[in-house]
Amino acid sequence: MKSNFLYIFLLLFAAPLLAQTSDTLVVKRDEKIIVVKDSIIQKEEYNPLAPAKAAFYSAVIPGLGQVYNKKYWKIPIIYAGMAAGIYFYKQQDDEYDRFRNAYKRRLAGYTDDEFYGNGTEPLISNDRLINAQKSAQTNKDISLIVTIAFYLLNVVDANVDAHLRQYEVSDDLSLQPNFNVNPINAQTQYGMSLTYRFK
Template identity: 35%
Template sequence: VLESMHGTIYCLTGRHVNKNLSAFVIFLFLLIAPAAYTQTNNPKGLKKPDITTRIWLGSHVLPGYGQVYNRDYWKIPIFYAGMGTMAYQGYQMNSDYKKWQKTYLALPTSDPDREKFKIKATEYRQNRNLYYAAATAFYLASVSDAVLVYNRGKHSPAAASILSTLVPGMGQAYNGAYWKIPIIYGGLSTFYFIIDWNNRGYNRFRTALFNLIDGDPATVDEFNGTRTQEELRYYMDNYRRNRDLSALGFAVVYALNIIDANVDGHLYDWNVDDNLTFRVEPAVFNPSQNLTYNTPAFGVSCRVTF
């Protein structure tokens, strides 16, 4: 039995089914596609889909698409200039890196200048990576800007999911849950460190194993032949397995970051007012409509006030 009066719902329970939103359903939905549709009312009272995902995909395929849709035409030259300049500088650094690396590899190991070429090649490689990272940052900024501007004045779960997909923690910042950002980056950083540490161990034992199998006196075995092939292969496989498991953990934290942003986006406008209460108490009722014959009935009253 349901009765609504002045914002209060009374429920008499014999059998009451409580429908909860499952996080697993949200996870499956997120795997199929980002939360692409939120609903807004138009003047005719009809429902129309939110096109946040269309803007997101369009901006990925053609940077500037979102700015055209939002009519922020003046931003397009800025993003393209940033991406073009950084990509060109990265290309130049990559060309110089290949030249220095080629010279370094061509020099004999006894050449005293060989280490200088290696250092120089490493510097060009690092600069190349920084320029490419800057070009990627301009690209992601153009996509994020398109999504944020389109959803200005409203809160979109799709936008939160997309932002956390582009930059982990950005969706949490969009939802106002800033305290979660250090947790996300702490998890990602931890798994990244474990991946790197195990990968270095894997490469170390793999190199030693190859040198031992090769049997070339010119090759250097850091263990000086004290470990057998079986031992080297055992440690190499362990490091590789731990590296792969850590990579899986990194992916899980990254996925949870997106799911959390999506769920928080849906619950952003959830009513958490102090007037929202849920009370369960015993009650006595009289189901008979005959005023001359009153038989009491015992039950449970559930009251939700909002």
């Protein structure tokens, strides 16, 4: 009985162990790695000298600070404003010289200037020539101020744009509208919420 029990025990427990050693299963494992480009924009390092550098470039050559800031569309505006100021300055300077030369010739006793007319009676009086000179001088001054203003605006714009280029706008600081329903009278309450997260 003991030997039968021993055979049954070996048949039930030992036979499956011997059967598994001769039949093995090999599993080949393939791993594929997918690399996805990170959609988060890399944060530029803060450069405290960037605004000063952009302003210096614009002071040396107008528009160069805008090139440094990669705001190319502003360059034609700067040059158009400065060119308009210089053009009108030159035009008013020529007008001033015309009126001034005619007035000087009249003071010298000549009656052959372009504003005198047929030679008997002047078309434009001496007082009008003086007023025209003053008006042309005022226009020259305004044109010069406009030219200088565009030049200074170019320098200031490059400086401010370089500051703002490094300004961080993230979800850590947000201003959003807030709508709540009042549970007592069931009316909507409106407001603004300012969120700031400390890291």
